[in-house]
Amino acid sequence: xxxxxxxxxxxxxxxxxxxxxxxxxxxxxxxxxxxxxxxxxxxxxxxxxxxxxxxxxxxxxxxxxxxxxxxxxxxxxxxxxxxxxxxxxxxxxxxxxxxxxxxxxxxxxxxxxxxxxxxxxxxxxxxxxxxxxxxxxxxxxxxxxxxxxxxxxxxxxxxxxxxxxxxxxxxxxxxxxxxxxxxxxxxxxxxxxxxxxxxxxxxxxxxxxxxxxxxxxxxxxxxxxxxxxxxxxxxxxxxxxxxxxxxxxxxxxxxxxxxxxxxxxxxxxxxxxxxxxxxxxxxxxxxxxxxxxxxxxxxxxxxxxxxxxxxxxxxxxxxxxxxxxxxxxxxxxxxxxxxxxxxxxxxxxxxxxxxxxxxxxxxxxxxxxxxxxxxxxxxxxxxxxxxxxxxxxxxxxx
Amino acid sequence: xxxxxxxxxxxxxxxxxxxxxxxxxxxxxxxxxxxxxxxxxxxxxxxxxxxxxxxxxxxxxxxxxxxxxxxxxxxxxxxxxxxxxxxxxxxxxxxxxxxxxxxxxxxxxxxxxxxxxxxxxxxxxxxxxxxxxxxxxxxxxxxxxxxxxxxxxxxxxxxxxxxxxxxxxxxxxxxxxxxxxxxxxxxxxxxxxxxxxxxxxxxxxxxxxxxxxxxxxxxxxxxxxxxxxxxxxxxxxxxxxxxxxxx
Numbered sequence: 001x002x003x004x005x006x007x008x009x010x011x012x013x014x015x016x017x018x019x020x021x022x023x024x025x026x027x028x029x030x031x032x033x034x035x036x037x038x039x040x041x042x043x044x045x046x047x048x049x050x051x052x053x054x055x056x057x058x059x060x061x062x063x064x065x066x067x068x069x070x071x072x073x074x075x076x077x078x079x080x081x082x083x084x085x086x087x088x089x090x091x092x093x094x095x096x097x098x099x100x101x102x103x104x105x106x107x108x109x110x111x112x113x114x115x116x117x118x119x120x121x122x123x124x125x126x127x128x129x130x131x132x133x134x135x136x137x138x139x140x141x142x143x144x145x146x147x148x149x150x151x152x153x154x155x156x157x158x159x160x161x162x163x164x165x166x167x168x169x170x171x172x173x174x175x176x177x178x179x180x181x182x183x184x185x186x187x188x189x190x191x192x193x194x195x196x197x198x199x200x201x202x203x204x205x206x207x208x209x210x211x212x213x214x215x216x217x218x219x220x221x222x223x224x225x226x227x228x229x230x231x232x233x234x235x236x237x238x239x240x241x242x243x244x245x246x247x248x249x250x251x252x253x254x255x256x257x258x259x260x261x262x263x264x265x266x267x268x269x270x271x272x273x274x275x276x277x278x279x280x281x282x283x284x285x286x287x288x289x290x291x292x293x294x295x296x297x298x299x300x301x302x303x304x305x306x307x308x309x310x311x312x313x314x315x316x317x318x319x320x321x322x323x324x325x326x327x328x329x330x331x332x333x334x335x336x337x338x339x340x341x342x343x344x345x346x347x348x349x350x351x352x353x354x355x356x357x358x359x360x361x362x363x364x365x366x367x368x369x370x371x372x373x374x375x376x377x378x379x380x381x382x383x384x385x386x387x388x389x390x391x392x393x394x395x396x397x398x
Numbered sequence: 399x400x401x402x403x404x405x406x407x408x409x410x411x412x413x414x415x416x417x418x419x420x421x422x423x424x425x426x427x428x429x430x431x432x433x434x435x436x437x438x439x440x441x442x443x444x445x446x447x448x449x450x451x452x453x454x455x456x457x458x459x460x461x462x463x464x465x466x467x468x469x470x471x472x473x474x475x476x477x478x479x480x481x482x483x484x485x486x487x488x489x490x491x492x493x494x495x496x497x498x499x500x501x502x503x504x505x506x507x508x509x510x511x512x513x514x515x516x517x518x519x520x521x522x523x524x525x526x527x528x529x530x531x532x533x534x535x536x537x538x539x540x541x542x543x544x545x546x547x548x549x550x551x552x553x554x555x556x557x558x559x560x561x562x563x564x565x566x567x568x569x570x571x572x573x574x575x576x577x578x579x580x581x582x583x584x585x586x587x588x589x590x591x592x593x594x595x596x597x598x599x600x601x602x603x604x605x606x607x608x609x610x611x612x613x614x615x616x617x618x619x620x621x622x623x624x625x626x627x628x629x630x631x632x633x634x635x636x637x638x639x640x641x642x643x644x645x
Binding site: 009040041042043048049050052053069111113114116117119120123124125126128129130131134181184185186187188245332336338339341342343344345347348350354355 | 424465477479480481482483485488489490491492493494495496501505509512516517518519520521522537538539540541542543544546547548550551552554555557558559560572573575599630631634644
């Protein structure tokens with residue numbers, strides 16, 4: 001059958017005015033926050049010697065994890081041979097690059113010495129999972145660029161499957177590496193668990209799909225890309241599977257901790273103590289980020305309703321941020337048990353739950369990462385043919 | 399003009415050579431012996447492992463002489479922001495949940511043989527010297543704080559503030575992570591003691607004993623073999639160089 005897929009690039013007109021102005025505003029704010037923190041020091045943030053990673057890391061890890069997951073759309077087409085996703089592969093690659101660069105930028109701007117980025121890129125301790133991740137992230141960017149090249153260049157289309165396979169394996173390792181940043185921390189009760197790696201893989205698939213749905217809706221409404229039943233149903237199904245996968249690993253993670261006596265205190269602190277993390281976990285992560293979207297995508301009431309899918313993906317994104325906040329912040333806030341069997345106190349917060357009130361500067365850095373992702377997306381669709389001219393059922397099945 | 403004849407037979411030549419040699423070498427040998435220091439070109443020796451023995455029975459809750467001495471020795475300022483202020487050593491007060499007995503002790507970098515901070519540091523800025531001292535290379539620390547996430551003793555601090563008038567032997571700076579360095583400058587000077595241990599003795603407590611764990615004749619080794627001591631979080635298998643007695 002003849003391949004009917006056509007792609008288009010976007011003209012620089014009023015339609016892209018909004019995203020460009022958002023990018024400009026957010027990046028200016030990010031730059032201001034970066035310069036201020038560089039000049040004054042990190043005491044201006046809510047982070048301290050107990051909560052050493054804060055809101056910037058929540059944003060950065062969300063974006064990095066979502067970057068890996070959003071490439072799944074391309075993987076389904078080139079690795080698993082589901083040709084319906086083929087018209088979306090280019091967009092999936094572009095968004096993957098944008099999200100990853102955005103996430104990395106936040107990480108770098110939050111460093112105590114961002115001026116030493118060149119040191120981080122040239123001096124490695126290969127026992128560090130962080131050092132592996134530097135290779136995994138830069139390698140991912142390189143592979144996705146090659147992947148996109150193979151997709152764009154007609155002569156090289158035949159290599160898409162091989163490169164796609166490689167990219168697929170790479171991103172599984174990448175997300176394993178990101179999860180292991182926490183999984184390998186033996187000292188903290190909330191971490192030190194191999195389950196964090198598959199949990200992060202499931203999270204990446206879910207967050208990536210949710211952001212992709214938002215992007216599809218944006219191009220559908222802004223650039224008149226016709227979408228019909230097939231693509232809608234497929235994306236909805238993907239959401240359903242990935243929500244269930246994240247839910248499964250979340251339950252498994254907490255059950256494991258509840259079974260091990262040594263982790264009871266942390267689990268009680270998180271799940272039942274009634275602190276900010278308890279509410280964030282039950283209301284933000286479980287209710288808003290899991291149960292509500294699960295209901296929306298599985299209920300027959302909302303059959304074939306784009307707005308419902310859009311809402312559920314938005315809830316997943318909010319829930320995802322909350323989930324990462326809970327993992328990253330609560331794990332640090334819970335006091336280290338340096339002397340098991342003793343009540344501890346000191347001038348350095350021993351034995352106390354560490355307080356963390358994020359500052360505006362941290363949010364400014366984080367939104368800067370989103371702005372970079374958006375900027376790369378807009379630049380991409382303006383300069384190259386990333387957007388399919390139509391996603392109607394006839395073309396998808398061709 | 400009078401002529402001097404030099405009678406240089408074999409016996410005189412050897413005698414003179416040995417005398418000149420001794421005069422040349424002796425001060426170096428003896429001064430080295432007195433100072434115990436290394437020249438700056440000489441690497442730290444792995445035959446030594448510096449460590450500390452903390453006797454909690456000698457440590458009192460109301461005394462923080464070790465903390466004050468450490469801050470003075472390394473120019474650690476108080477910015478009045480307790481959550482972000484640097485602490486290389488802190489006093490930890492403990493109450494046994496079962497017996498109710500109270501303890502007070504100093505907590506600092508435990509200078510692990512297998513330090514998690516060194517494992518996780520992406521640039522290798524956290525490193526362990528041959529003589530067991532765990533240090534941060536201030537030239538390659540990027541301030542990512544992963545070492546702080548990994549430390550089971552919360553021994554590290556991130557410099558959140560602009561610093562001024564740093565001491566020449568304590569090169570500290572905003573944006574880097576730091577922790578107790580066992581007064582490495584004093585060790586390299588041949589003083590072989592730490593500011594906290596000296597202050598503790600001066601205050602009449604003698605709760606901190608510093609020395610070479612590898613030397614069986616050192617006071618610390620003798621006390622360790624006679625009374626034994628505890629490794630904090632020994633379950634993690636880090637083999638710390640700081641050991642605690644009486645707890």
